[in-house]
């Protein structure tokens with residue numbers, strides 16, 4: 001048994017925002033792989049849950065006319081890894097999230113939950129930092145866009161307000177075209193292991209592939225929040 005006050009199944013983003021605003025102690029649940037563990041451990045016992053799990057507009061991956069890739073937050077990791085747009089343009093992200101937990105977790109856990117839980121160990125976070133991803137938040141006052149590098153404020157904390165829902169992640173064409181990279185997860189075991197250190201590195205090569213024109217480097221777990229290493233990049 002889980003000690004929860006209620007679970008409300010929202011039908012749309014507006015419906016979820018209404019439910020969150022009407023109970024300031026409520027929280028979003030998406031795949032529930034973090035939330036339900038916190039409830040069971042007693043950390044969030046007795047809270048109200050607003051589920052976004054069945055809102056179609058929060059799932060899927062697409063590309064806009066200008067090449068911006070849009071990843072909806074309730075998209076599961078296995079869906080991300082296997083999506084043709086990710087395989088073609090953001091293979092590094094697909095490989096990074098394929099290192100989360102085991103198959104059952106990857107079929108349930110979402111990228112929105114992985115970023116919004118504020119965990120420095122989140123396997124998608126450092127890669128999203130090297131992609132200059134933008135977190136799109138919708139609240140009662142409207143929509144705001146926050147670069148993922150400015151999203152985190154401390155361990156388990158982000159700039160997201162209680163009554164805001166993450167509705168998308170945006171990755172601009174100039175942040176993936178011509179770039180390649182890799183996410184390396186260090187842990188004691190190969191499977192079902194939270195990262196002891198996560199390192200994401202991306203490079204942009206010249207047309208003749210002889211010169212590194214640009215480099216981006218980010219770590220998870222090295223600091224209380226995921227961090228971009230701008231000094232190292234500039235050096």
Ligand SMILES: Cc1cc2nc3c(=O)[nH]c(=O)nc-3n(C[C@H](O)[C@H](O)[C@H](O)COP(=O)(O)OP(=O)(O)OC[C@H]3O[C@@H](n4cnc5c(N)ncnc54)[C@H](O)[C@@H]3O)c2cc1C
Nearest residue numbers: 028030031032033034035101109110112113114122123166
């Ligand atoms: C066995 C196991 C192994 C795991 N292994 C790993 C691992 O190797 N690497 C890793 O990074 N993680 C791991 N996790 C943690 C977890 O699976 C991930 O963090 C997952 O991505 C969370 O997604 P979710 O949809 O389940 O989030 P939920 O549990 O539903 O939510 C997590 C948090 O995000 C908020 N939230 C979710 N979606 C939104 C949204 N759209 N807008 C606003 N707020 C939102 C919730 O309110 C909550 O605070 C593991 C978990 C388990 C149970």
